[in-house]
Amino acid sequence: QVQLVEFGGGLVQAGGSLRLSCLASVRTSSIYAQYVMGWFRQAPGKEREFVGAISWSGFRIQYADSVKGRFTISRDNAKNTAYLQMNSLKPEDTAVYYCAVASQPMATFPSEYDYWGQGTQVTVSS
Numbered sequence: 001q002v003q004l005v006e007f008g009g010g011l012v013q014a015g016g017s018l019r020l021s022c023l024a025s026v027r028t029s030s031i032y033a034q035y036v037m038g039w040f041r042q043a044p045g046k047e048r049e050f051v052g053a054i055s056w057s058g059f060r061i062q063y064a065d066s067v068k069g070r071f072t073i074s075r076d077n078a079k080n081t082a083y084l085q086m087n088s089l090k091p092e093d094t095a096v097y098y099c100a101v102a103s104q105p106m107a108t109f110p111s112e113y114d115y116w117g118q119g120t121q122v123t124v125s126s
Contacts, residue, residue, distance in 0.1 A: 001025075002032050002101050002115035009097065009120030012089055016124070020084040022099035022117055036102045037075060037082040038113055041095035041122075050108045051097070054082060062106055067093075089124045097122050 008020040020039075026032050034056040042048040052063040054073045061073050070089075075082040082099060097120055100113035107113060 001027050001030065002035070004099055004101065004115060004117035006097070006099055006117040006120040009122050011123045011125065014089060014091055014124055014126050016089050017085070017087045018089065018122060020086070020097055020099075020120060020122075022082045022084075024080045024082070024099075024101065026080065026101070031103045032101050032114070036105050036107060037073075038100045038102060038107060039073065039082075039084050040098045040100060040110060040113075041093075042098070042119075043095040046095075048098070048110045049095075050110075051084070053102075053106055053108065055105050060106060062108065086122070089122075091124050091126045093122065094124050095122060096120065 003025040005023050038053040039051040040048050052073045054061045070087050072085040099117045101115045102113045
């Protein structure tokens with residue numbers, strides 16, 4: 001059983017920053033106890049897009065080319081929380097952002113993730 005809730009979405013101007021948080025509730029005995037946290041986004045009329053992922057240890061992090069150098073993923077396992085720091089935001093970053101959990105490392109496709117948060121809207125104005 002995994003439950004996820006996201007915080008931090010909002011409206012910002014191009015060039016601004018937002019920090020998204022994802023609080024996870026995971027049972028100790030679950031196969032997801034040492035979970036991989038992924039971040040995805042979906043704009044209206046478009047398919048869900050991989051943003052990045054971080055391993056349980058935090059030592060393996062992967063980013064989509066479109067956000068590399070601007071976004072930073074981190075996690076605090078003591079707080080069961082993952083973060084997506086978004087800097088230098090562009091209008092094309094506008095989307096609903098989701099965090100998700102996978103039991104296997106460094107998954108990059110939505111179908112590889114088993115549990116999802118409710119999503120949080122990020123809107124970047126020009």
